[in-house]
Amino acid sequence: MGIAYILKRLAVMVPVFVLVVTLVFFMIRFAPGGPFDGEKAVSPEIKRNLLAKYHMDEPLWKQYFNYLGDLARGDLGPSFKYANRTVNELIADGLTVSLELGMISLGWALLIGLTAGGIASLRPNTLWDYIPMSFSILGICLPTFVIGPVLVLIFGIWLEWLPVAGWNSWEDRILPSLTLGFAYAAYISRLTRGGLMEIRNQDFIRTARAKGLSEARILIVHSLRGGLLPVVSYLGPALAGIIAGALVTETIFGIPGLGRFFIQSAVNRDYTVVMGTALVYFTLIFVCNFLVDIAYALLDPRVKHE
Amino acid sequence: MRIQNGNRIGVALILVFSLALATGCTGKAKAEADVINIGNGAEPKDLDPHITTGVPEHHIQQNIFEALVSVHPKTLEPIPGVAESWKVSKDGKVYTFTLRKDAKWSNGDPITAQDFVYSWTRLLKPEIASEYAYQGYYLLNGKEFNNGKLKDASKLGVEALDDHTLKVTLVNPTPFFLGLLYHHSYYPVHRKTVEKHGLAWTRPENIVVNGAFTLDKWETNKVISLVPNPHYWDRASVKLKRANFLPTENLDTEEKMFRSGKIQVTNEVPLEKLPQWRKDTTGVYQGVPYLGTYFYWINTTKKGLEDKRVRKALNLGIDRSRLVEFVTLGGQLPGNIYTPPGTAGFTPTAHLPTDLSRLDEAKKLLVEAGYPGGKGLPKLEILYNTHEGHKKIAEALQQMWKQNLGVNVGLYNQEWKVYLDTLQQMQFQLARQGWIGDYNDPTTFLDLLVSDNGNNRSGWKNPKYDQLLESAGRESNVAKRNEYFRQAEDMIMDELPIIPLYIYTRNYLKDPGVQGWEANIQDFHPLKYVSFKPGKAEEPQSK
Numbered sequence: 001m002g003i004a005y006i007l008k009r010l011a012v013m014v015p016v017f018v019l020v021v022t023l024v025f026f027m028i029r030f031a032p033g034g035p036f037d038g039e040k041a042v043s044p045e046i047k048r049n050l051l052a053k054y055h056m057d058e059p060l061w062k063q064y065f066n067y068l069g070d071l072a073r074g075d076l077g078p079s080f081k082y083a084n085r086t087v088n089e090l091i092a093d094g095l096t097v098s099l100e101l102g103m104i105s106l107g108w109a110l111l112i113g114l115t116a117g118g119i120a121s122l123r124p125n126t127l128w129d130y131i132p133m134s135f136s137i138l139g140i141c142l143p144t145f146v147i148g149p150v151l152v153l154i155f156g157i158w159l160e161w162l163p164v165a166g167w168n169s170w171e172d173r174i175l176p177s178l179t180l181g182f183a184y185a186a187y188i189s190r191l192t193r194g195g196l197m198e199i200r201n202q203d204f205i206r207t208a209r210a211k212g213l214s215e216a217r218i219l220i221v222h223s224l225r226g227g228l229l230p231v232v233s234y235l236g237p238a239l240a241g242i243i244a245g246a247l248v249t250e251t252i253f254g255i256p257g258l259g260r261f262f263i264q265s266a267v268n269r270d271y272t273v274v275m276g277t278a279l280v281y282f283t284l285i286f287v288c289n290f291l292v293d294i295a296y297a298l299l300d301p302r303v304k305h306e
Numbered sequence: 307m308r309i310q311n312g313n314r315i316g317v318a319l320i321l322v323f324s325l326a327l328a329t330g331c332t333g334k335a336k337a338e339a340d341v342i343n344i345g346n347g348a349e350p351k352d353l354d355p356h357i358t359t360g361v362p363e364h365h366i367q368q369n370i371f372e373a374l375v376s377v378h379p380k381t382l383e384p385i386p387g388v389a390e391s392w393k394v395s396k397d398g399k400v401y402t403f404t405l406r407k408d409a410k411w412s413n414g415d416p417i418t419a420q421d422f423v424y425s426w427t428r429l430l431k432p433e434i435a436s437e438y439a440y441q442g443y444y445l446l447n448g449k450e451f452n453n454g455k456l457k458d459a460s461k462l463g464v465e466a467l468d469d470h471t472l473k474v475t476l477v478n479p480t481p482f483f484l485g486l487l488y489h490h491s492y493y494p495v496h497r498k499t500v501e502k503h504g505l506a507w508t509r510p511e512n513i514v515v516n517g518a519f520t521l522d523k524w525e526t527n528k529v530i531s532l533v534p535n536p537h538y539w540d541r542a543s544v545k546l547k548r549a550n551f552l553p554t555e556n557l558d559t560e561e562k563m564f565r566s567g568k569i570q571v572t573n574e575v576p577l578e579k580l581p582q583w584r585k586d587t588t589g590v591y592q593g594v595p596y597l598g599t600y601f602y603w604i605n606t607t608k609k610g611l612e613d614k615r616v617r618k619a620l621n622l623g624i625d626r627s628r629l630v631e632f633v634t635l636g637g638q639l640p641g642n643i644y645t646p647p648g649t650a651g652f653t654p655t656a657h658l659p660t661d662l663s664r665l666d667e668a669k670k671l672l673v674e675a676g677y678p679g680g681k682g683l684p685k686l687e688i689l690y691n692t693h694e695g696h697k698k699i700a701e702a703l704q705q706m707w708k709q710n711l712g713v714n715v716g717l718y719n720q721e722w723k724v725y726l727d728t729l730q731q732m733q734f735q736l737a738r739q740g741w742i743g744d745y746n747d748p749t750t751f752l753d754l755l756v757s758d759n760g761n762n763r764s765g766w767k768n769p770k771y772d773q774l775l776e777s778a779g780r781e782s783n784v785a786k787r788n789e790y791f792r793q794a795e796d797m798i799m800d801e802l803p804i805i806p807l808y809i810y811t812r813n814y815l816k817d818p819g820v821q822g823w824e825a826n827i828q829d830f831h832p833l834k835y836v837s838f839k840p841g842k843a844e845e846p847q848s849k
Contacts, residue, residue, distance in 0.1 A: 083351055084353070157565060
């Protein structure tokens, strides 16, 4: 795997990117209603002024090419809804928060998931296996809009240990990241357990054990590398999902992340913000999967040679 | 055993973590005297008073901008703001304001009459594209200038006679004009700042304001923080040290923040918690009548609904008392009238029952219209935007009409903007509408049903009705004006192009330590009068 491979992947990205831009641009504009419709409709004269101000009185094809031109210069345009901010600013603010939340959550997910999965795989079909795996089923079944409020109720309202909402101090980070990370921890623990169990029956592990190596050494040096492959391939979509799918967590904890814009802008028909967030998420998913492919190649020699 | 060692480490980790949680941090917010945190609903669009349209924005703007004429925090009567006095001409069309000489912008510049000329001209400039520009149509030539038919701004009905005298000429005598000045569209903006920074002028690092507070911090979706304006002429009256407005779109989160002391005043109360909070006896729960009506449009252009008798039957076939008691839950008033009672001293005579006392009449009307027991009536549908509260109301009405009149009604919900589009195209039979008054005067409600009003979705056009409101517009005598309004309201109650359901109530929670926060019909709370002594935010307590 070399530079050529990376370049090839990037070359594929460009046409897909343009396709996404085009699709989103026209889909959102063909949706009924526009950014300036509200409970109280404005008069036709005022609406004309508004459309002119945002160049929406021009033909659609012209708006489309103008948008492409701006995009090429890295300008995502002004927001219709947040009149004194540009989409670039909104995304920069939101994405920083979302990335931070996502990274902490992923940290929790890995810490809890790998530990639980590792423990379970060492003693399959005992209590050491059943207890963490039952929790993981719980984690997969319980949606964040249940876990979040329950955690808030216990730690925020009853025990008064942690803040119920906000995004200022480090304490504010704990509950939302746990909420968001929990479901991913559950998946990771099951993937870890499965991966490690499968590896344990391979010949090279049996050889290692026959050579008299300690269980810990076998786990860390020999099993983990191969056993974690399923987890690694899951990490790409997980990371993208954890950042893009934080909407519910962000709402429950009042966090100023990007997820809210993604949904709110579609509801508001804030065209430029819809475009901007969609493109950011597209790029994010692409990059995450790309990184995973590289990591995969590093871990699995068979991929490297292909 | 090594495995057990591993487990010991795990257990130890969990213990350490729990200890850290138990000892190191606390979730209970420490309230500070005269620092108030306010739940403010949605993230503001902007703070430019000529650009914004919403209530959350106005909550903030009323504190950082001072209007020419302000309002009394409780009675909402006009009190001096930037203007220390004013005179009104006999015909009610010319106002002469005398501006106080000590009024300053937050950068120390004096506020002059020219600032208001600039600001109101800006409101009406077509290229500013203010959605509330029509508030300026009361000014002479305001509409013509905004529509681009008149280019010469000096012809507008606002003129600086000298630095401290402002002459305002109106199209019609407008008895509510002084109250209208508290609307954000009439707030003054600082010319040099606006011209220098363009769109970005409302950011904390650029903004120059003239209110009791200035903008200290604005983090999108996180907080908008105000501190007292050192140059404000009445700085001595301001008690708060800081006011934070927090976006709280999730009502459950907001309520939890209130209970943990993170905010002192909420924006709303979650519907499912309302019954519990309404029993509260600690003075935390606030339910205040609000200047707004919730009603259903009847599309009078649709078959069956063009018949006045059917519209009346639908209106008489519902139990409004039960609707507010068991469905809306917030202590709303049953909507047996259209204009909320006490709007600028005008209360219409009720013509609709709050209960089913006139159900027989309703049934008879249906028979007369040729739809006995609802038979033969085209299938009706209620359109509402997707929202739990609207759905519950629609379901209740569906059941009432079925039970009381035998009329079958379907429900149809649409996503917000799709719903607005459907309304606009009149592709519905019955549709929900909430209408909140822009200013304290019956016209803000009654104008809605004028034939050419862009928001009249009933398809009902009546030249007599239009005439009544036009006469009211030209009238400066309050009693005579109210008589026109009474006739207009009577006409609505006779023709019934709408089904009034309830008069709004604002429900929110307020820490008992918050002083000077007065309840009033327009939900205005100038923080100039507010102070805060921390106490403990209570759980709901009932007798």
